[in-house]
Amino acid sequence: MKMHPVFFEDDTRIHLRPFTFTRPVAEIWLGMATNRLRWERILGKSCSVFAENHLQKKYPPEFTDDNLLINSAVLPYHGVAERLACLEKREALVWDGKIIAVRLNGNDAGQFVLGKAPPLRTLPFEGTPLLMRHAWELYSMNRDVFLLDYALFTKNAYSASFPSHVTCIGQQIFIEEGAKLAPCIINTETGPVYIARHAAIMEGALIRGPLYLGxxxxxxxxxxxxxxSTFGPGCKIGGEVNNCIVFGNSNKAHDGFIGNAVIGEWVNMGANTNCSNLKNNYAPVRVWSYAKEDFSETGLRFCGLMMGDYSKCGISSMFNTGTVAGVSVNVFGAGFLPKFIPSFSWGGPSEMKVFQPEKAVETARRMMERRNMTMDAVDEQILLDVYNLTGKYRQKAGVL
Structure with missing residues (x-):
């Protein structure tokens, strides 16, 4: 394909907060990969991203004379990727009023991402695309996306040898070279298990697929x-975990339960942190919506915690069903925490104050240093920009 692929975003970005405060939609983990990695695997070439203004230094936009603009929320399955190869310039593939992709020259592409689309010939997509819509739906999609990803990423690939000291039920397991498995029990009859290179499973772990271990x-x-469940690169996982997505470099390393949850990057959860995923009366769960700036009905019975990047919770923290915690939240103390915790909040059930951005950056820098990594000036500025972008939510929640 000669077209240069570029991801663009629509209003789905707002529905996927708090995770899209610190990354483009295309960098959200789901199944076995981010959408960017998934598309690059299928297209066989690198993709660029047109992100929000405060993210563009980390994700600089790039256009050529011939661009294939792809909606960041749309996955390349169910015939979508195959259909895009046939697009001509100024043709857009559309489903249910949503643009899936459009082919444009450099000038038209630059106008399109600013909301000034040139005249387009629209072509209906015959089928139902797989797409991300709400943050609280990600874990519900995880199984279906994982199965498609597993077929994609294991095609024409060979697994490392399976250790004889591991008990495996079923045969759907793929192990990359360098992964280390101590004696444990893995059930792949419930879904495949993929273990990436240099990942490790310690003694006595009990695992039911589908599982991706980064x-x-x-x-x-x-x-x-x-x-x-999906655990991105550099995570430490312990306790009991059910149907969760953890983006990367995050720690849920101790006893305690999380279920039906989405956890961002550089998060640390203290020992015995527990997150409810089912209400005592079995009623559908209401969740904070950044689009409505109020609580919204999800229609879901099971819905746990959604926690943004760089957030921390102390030992024995307790999260209500359907809690949304933003970026750089630092919470602790006895009792259930609020169901909506705005970004840069510091405190517990009885009182929340502003987590000053300089302190938040310092905390994030220290966590990264523990992994022998450095927080660069671009990521620091993104965090400061997110602080400014999220002030209205703190004010609404009374975090002053």
Whole structure:
């Protein structure tokens, strides 16, 4: 394909907050990869991103004379990727009023991402695309996306040898070279298991697929994991986990339960943190919506915690069903925390104050240093920009 692929975003970005405060939609983890990695695998070439203004230094936009603009929320399955190869210039593939993709020259592309679309010939997509819509739907999609990803990423690939000291039920397991598995039990009859290079599973872990364990991630001793769960690179996972997505470099390393949850990057959850995922009266869960700036009905019975990047919670923290915690939240103390915790909040159930941005950056920098990584000036500025973008939510929640 000669076209240069570029991801663009629509209003789905707002519905996927708090995760899209600090990354483009295309960089959200789901199944076995981000959407950017997934598309690049299928297209066989790198993709660029047109992101929000405060993210563009990290994700600089790039256009050529011939661009294929792809909606960041749309996955390349269900015939979508194959259909895009046939687009001509100024043709747009559309489903249910949403532009899936459009082919444009450089000048037209630059106008399109600013909301000034040139005249387009629209072509209906015959089928139902797989797309991200709300943050609270990501974990619900995880199984279906994982199965498609597993077929994509294992095609024409060969697994490393399976250790004889591991008990495996079923045969749907793929192990990259360099992964280390101690004696544990893995059930792949409930779904495939993929273990990336240099990942590790410690003694006594009990795992039911589907599961993706990212590069250099660790499942600790005695951990109980139910699929479909995704752990991005550099995570430490312990306790009991059910149908969760953890983006990367985050720690849920101790006893305690999280289920039906989405956890961002550089998060640390203290020992015995527990997150409710089902109401006592079995009623559908209401969740904070950044689009409505109020609580919204999800229609879901099971809905746990959604926690943005760089957030921390102290030992024995308790989260209500359907809690949304923003970016750089730092919470602790006895009792259930509020169901909406705005970005840069510091405190507990009885009182929340502003987590000053300089302190938040310092905390994030220290966490990264523990992994022998450095927080660069671009990521620091993104965090400061997110502080300014999220002031209205703190004011609405009375975090002053």
């Amino acid at each position: 590069e250099q991630s660790v499942i600790k001793m005695g951990t109980r994991i139910y699929g479909a």
